Structures are given as structure tokens and as C-alpha cells.
Amino acid sequence: MPNTAAEELPPLDVVAAILWQADGRLLLSQRPAHKHQGGRWEFPGGKVEAGESHHQALARELQEELGIAITDSEPFMCIEHRYPELRVRLWFRTVRSFVGVAHGREGQPLGAYQLDELAQLSFPAANRPVVRALMLPDRLLVLPSPLPSVAQLDATLAAHPGSWVYLRGLHDAAALSPWVSRCHAAGVRVLVADDAALMAAVGADGLHLRAAAAARLDQRPPVPWLSVACHDAAQLDHAQVLGADLALLSPLRATPTHPQQPGMGWEQFQALAQGRPLSIYALGGVTPEDLPQARQAGARGVAGIRGFWQ
Ligand SMILES: Nc1nc2c([nH]c(=O)n2[C@@H]2O[C@H](COP(=O)(O)OP(=O)(O)OP(=O)(O)O)[C@@H](O)[C@H]2O)c(=O)[nH]1
Numbered sequence: 001m002p003n004t005a006a007e008e009l010p011p012l013d014v015v016a017a018i019l020w021q022a023d024g025r026l027l028l029s030q031r032p033a034h035k036h037q038g039g040r041w042e043f044p045g046g047k048v049e050a051g052e053s054h055h056q057a058l059a060r061e062l063q064e065e066l067g068i069a070i071t072d073s074e075p076f077m078c079i080e081h082r083y084p085e086l087r088v089r090l091w092f093r094t095v096r097s098f099v100g101v102a103h104g105r106e107g108q109p110l111g112a113y114q115l116d117e118l119a120q121l122s123f124p125a126a127n128r129p130v131v132r133a134l135m136l137p138d139r140l141l142v143l144p145s146p147l148p149s150v151a152q153l154d155a156t157l158a159a160h161p162g163s164w165v166y167l168r169g170l171h172d173a174a175a176l177s178p179w180v181s182r183c184h185a186a187g188v189r190v191l192v193a194d195d196a197a198l199m200a201a202v203g204a205d206g207l208h209l210r211a212a213a214a215a216r217l218d219q220r221p222p223v224p225w226l227s228v229a230c231h232d233a234a235q236l237d238h239a240q241v242l243g244a245d246l247a248l249l250s251p252l253r254a255t256p257t258h259p260q261q262p263g264m265g266w267e268q269f270q271a272l273a274q275g276r277p278l279s280i281y282a283l284g285g286v287t288p289e290d291l292p293q294a295r296q297a298g299a300r301g302v303a304g305i306r307g308f309w310q
Contacts, residue, residue, distance in 0.1 A: 009087065010087075011080055011087040011088055011089040012047060012086060012087065012088045012089070013047065013048040013088075013089050013091065014045060014046060014047055014048065014088050014089065014090050014091065015045045015046070015048055015054050015057045015058040015061065015090075015091045015092075015093060016042065016043035016044065016045035016058075016090055016091070016092050016093070017043055017044050017045055017058055017061075017062060017070075017073065017092075017093060017094075017095045018043060018076050018092055018093065018094045018095065018130075018134070019043070019044060019062075019095045019098070019102075020094070020095065020096050020097075021112055022097070023112070024114070025112040025113055025114055026112065026113055026114075026115070026118070026134075027044070027066075027102055027110060027111075027112050028041045028042065028043065028044070028110070028111050028112075028113060028121070029041070029042055029044045029065065029066070029104060029108045029109070029110050029111075030042070030108055030109040030110075030111070031108070031124075032106070032107070032108055036083070036085075036086065037083075037124040039122070040122045040123055040124050041111065041121045041122060041123055042123070042124060042127070043092060043127065043130070044061065044062060044065055044066055045057075045058055045061045045062075045065075046061040046064075046065070048091075054073075054075075054091045054093060055072075055073050055093065058070070058073050058093055058095070059073070062095070062098070064105065065104070065105055065106060065108070066100075066102040066103065066104070066105060066110070067100055067101070067102065067103055067105050068098040068099065068100040068101075068102050069098060069099045069100055070095050070097070070098045070099075071097075072095070072096070072097070073093040073094060073095045074093060074094050074292075074295065075091070075092075075093055075094075075295045075296060075298075076092040076093055076094045076130075076133070076295070077092045077129075077130055077133055077279070077298075077300060078090065078091050078092070078274050078275050078298055079092070079126055079129060079130065079275065079276070079277050080275040080276075080277075081125065081126035081277070083125070083126075088126060089275060090126055090127075090130075092130055115134055115135060118131050118134065119131070126277075128277075129245075129277040129278060129279070132245050132279065133279040133300050136164075136245070136246060136279050136300060136301070137162050137163045137164045137189075137301060138162065138163075138291055138300075138301040138302070139160050139162070139163040139164075139288055139291070139301055139302055139303070139308065140163065140164050140165075140166060140191075140246075140248070140281050140301060140302075140303035141156060141157075141160060141163050141164070141165045141166070141303075141304075141305075141308050141309070142165075142166045142168050142283075142303060142304060142305045142308075143165060143166065143167050143168045143169060143170070143179070143305075144305045144309055145168070145169045147169075148309060150182065152309060152310055153179075153182060153183075154182075154186070155310040156308065156309050156310045157183070157186045157188055158186075159310055160288070160308065163188065164188060164189045164190065164191065164205075165179075165183050165188055165189075165190050165191070166190070166191045166193075166208050166227070166248075166303070167179050167180070167183075167190050167191065167192055167193070167204070168193060168208075169193075170192075170193075171193065171194075171195070171198070172198070173198065173201050173202050176192060176198070176202045176204070177202050180202045180203055180204055184203070189205040189206070189225075190204045190205055190206075191204065191205065191206045191207060191208040191225065191227055192204040192206075192207060192208070193207075193208055193209075193210060193213075194207070194208075194209055194210055194213040195207075196221040196222065196223050199223060205224060205225055206223055206224055206225025206226060206227060206245075207221060207223040207225070207226055207227065208227040208228075208229070208248070209226070209227065209228045209229065209242075209244075210229050211228075211229045211230065211231065211235060214228045214229065214235070214238060214239065214242065215235075215238070217242060218241070218242075219242065219243075220242045220243040220244070225245050225246070226242065226243065226244045226245050226246075227244060227245065227246045227247065227248060228242060228244045228246075228247050228248075229247075229248050229250070230247045230248065230249050230250075230280075231249070231250060231251075232272070233272055235247075236249070236272060236273075236276060236278070236280075239278060240276065240277065240278060244278060245278070245279060246278065246279040246280070246281060246300065247278050247279070247280050247281070248280075248281045248283045248303050249269060249272060249273060249280050249281065249282060249283065249299075250282075250283035250284035251263045251264065251283065251284025251285065252264060252265070252266070252269055252282045252283065252284045252285060252286050252290075253265075253284055253285030253286070254284075254285060255284050255285045255306075256306075258284075263284055263285060266293060266294075266296075266297045267297075269282060269294075269297050269298070269299070270296075270297040270298050273297065273298040273299060274297070274298030275298070276298075279300035279301070280298065280299050280300055281294075281299060281300060281301045281302060281303040282294045282297070282299045282301075282302050282303065283302075283303040283304060284304070285304075285306075286302045286303065286304045286307070287302070287304065287306075287307030287308070288302060288307065288308060289307075290302050
């Protein structure tokens with residue numbers, strides 16, 4: 001098959017705002033019916049013009065489309081997507097404050113939604129992973145071995161509000177259940193390794209597939225949240241085939257447990273992660289302080305043991 005015209009062209013760079021109102025709702029706009037993806041809800045933004053940084057492009061678009069002014073924005077996620085007629089590279093950026101009253105300056109309807117209302121809306125296909133990513137945490141805590149005390153768990157959860165926990169190293173219901181209960185009591189979601197039936201039996205929120213377990217599958221198990229351990233591009237490709245929501249990409253740095261494995265560093269991480277329709281977490285010698293750098297490199301968040309546990 002010859003390449004289509006859409007494949008030959010470089011992707012169209014588009015910036016789009018994850019625009020938080022002061023009341024904690026997200027501001028969205030509806031695409032005009034006659035345009036590409038007409039009628040669907042979008043994150044406000046538009047095409048990057050020559051010579052503009054992504055922040056500058058977003059500030060201009062938000063002024064033109066919504067009549068609001070922003071001074072700050074930070075990277076949230078980048079997704080490359082191929083529509084039949086068009087290839088786009090969408091640079092989503094978080095905007096936490098703005099000046100002015102947002103209104104549809106081009107006549108487009110606006111809507112403000114809570115996170116849990118987004119699933120009911122119709123978005124362009126490229127946006128689906130972003131909507132999932134918005135539900136995910138910035139930090140994923142991996143359970144250490146030997147296991148922490150209950151006091152350590154409580155202190156760690158309190159120190160990292162909004163985090164999820166991967167209950168690593170526990171493979172039966174009796175061992176898992178107390179940890180699931182304790183985390184749920186603190187409002188924290190948990191992932192269980194490899195076994196979807198065990199995940200359901202203990203009431204966990206999702207499944208984390210270690211690389212070998214992921215390699216044995218060719219379709220997504222029926223779980224609410226699917227995470228996959230990845231170390232290279234082929235494993236990330238496979239995670240996408242499985243329809244994973246998140247991937248833990250490691251090792252970012254060499255760690256005391258795997259000193260012989262050199263870390264890939266942020267440059268290689270970025271080359272592997274950026275543009276994929278997955279929420280990717282940097283793992284391996286990573287600390288919570290790495291979050292801004294991880295975001296720059298295309299990560300949704302950071303994951304780890306040392307540096308996270310109290
Ligand atoms: N702004 C925005 N565009 C998105 C999102 N998701 C998504 O697939 N897109 C696509 O990215 C492209 C953005 O282009 P745009 O908003 O600047 O352009 P447009 O079609 O409104 O046309 P125009 O600016 O030439 O009037 C469109 O093809 C649109 O379908 C999103 O969340 N926000």
C-alpha cells in the first residue's frame with residue numbers, strides 16, 4: 001500500500017489546555033460542527049505557529065478563543081495521533097489560573113466539568129488517553145521489601161496525598177487484603193501484580209503486569225486500570241497493543257538493587273515516552289523531586305520505593 005498524504009506530512013503541532021477553574025472544574029470547549037471532529041468536546045487550544053514556544057502558542061490561543069490571559073502553563077502529556085485525514089501531535093499543558101471571564105469568542109459553547117463527569121462526554125479519539133491520564137496520580141508508590149510497618153504506610157500515604165500504591169511482592173489474598181483495606185481506608189487506590197482474578201478477589205483497583213506476564217498476553221484483561229512494566233520501545237508498543245492505561249518505564253537511573261543495569265537517563269526516557277497514548281511513569285532511582293523533569297521528558301508521573309517511603 002502506498003503511503004497516504006497524511007502519512008507523508010509531518011504531524012501538525014497543536015497545544016491544548018488542561019484548564020482548571022478556581023472551583024476545581026475543568027473548562028472545555030465544543031468544536032464547531034463544520035470543523036474536524038465537529039461537535040466533540042476539546043481542551044481549548046490550537047495550532048502552534050512558526051517561532052512560538054508551546055506556552056506562547058497556548059497563551060495566544062486562549063486569548064483568541066476564550067478571552068482569558070495566562071502567565072503559566074506546564075507540560076502534562078504529549079500524544080501523537082493519526083486521524084484518517086490528519087496526523088496531529090497534541091501538546092497538553094496544565095493551566096491552573098487565568099485572568100478574565102472565559103467565554104466562547106468564536107461562538108463555541110463552553111462547559112465546566114468535574115473529573116468524574118468527563119467519561120460521559122464525546123471527545124476526539126486522540127483525547128481518550130488524556131481523559132484517563134487525568135484520573136491517574138502524579139506519584140505511584142511501590143511497596144518495599146521487606147514490608148513497611150503500618151505506621152510507615154500511614155505516614156507515607158499522608159506525605160504523598162493523591163498517590164496510588166502498587167502492592168508489589170504479595171501474591172495471595174491473605175497477604176494482600178490487609179494492605180488493600182488500609183490503603184482504601186486512606187482513600188488510596190491500589191494495583192496488584194499479574195493476576196486479574198486475584199485483583200478482583202481482594203477488591204483492588206487495577207492490575208500491574210510485570211514484563212514477563214505482559215509478554216504472555218495478546219489482549220487486555222478485563223480490569224478497570226491496567227499498568228505494564230516496560231524497559232524498551234518494543235515493550236511500550238506491546239503495552240499499547242494491550243490497551244494499557246499506564247506503563248512504568250525503567251530503569252531511569254541505576255539503583256542499589258540493580259547496580260549492574262545502567263539507567264537510561266532523561267534523554268533516552270523522552271525518546272521512548274514522548275508522544276505515546278499512555279501515561280508513563282519514570283521508575284528506577286527516581287524521587288518525588290524528579291516530577292518536573294519527568295514531565296518535561298513526557299512522563300505522566302514518577303514511581304518508586306526509595307525516596308518515597310517514610
Ligand atoms: N484544540 C484542540 N484540538 C484537538 C484536540 N484533540 C484533537 O484531536 N484536536 C485536533 O487538533 C487539531 C487542532 O486544530 P485547531 O483547533 O487549531 O484547528 P481548527 O480545526 O479549529 O481550525 P482553525 O484553527 O484552522 O480554524 C484539529 O484537527 C483537532 O481535531 C483538543 O483537545 N484540543
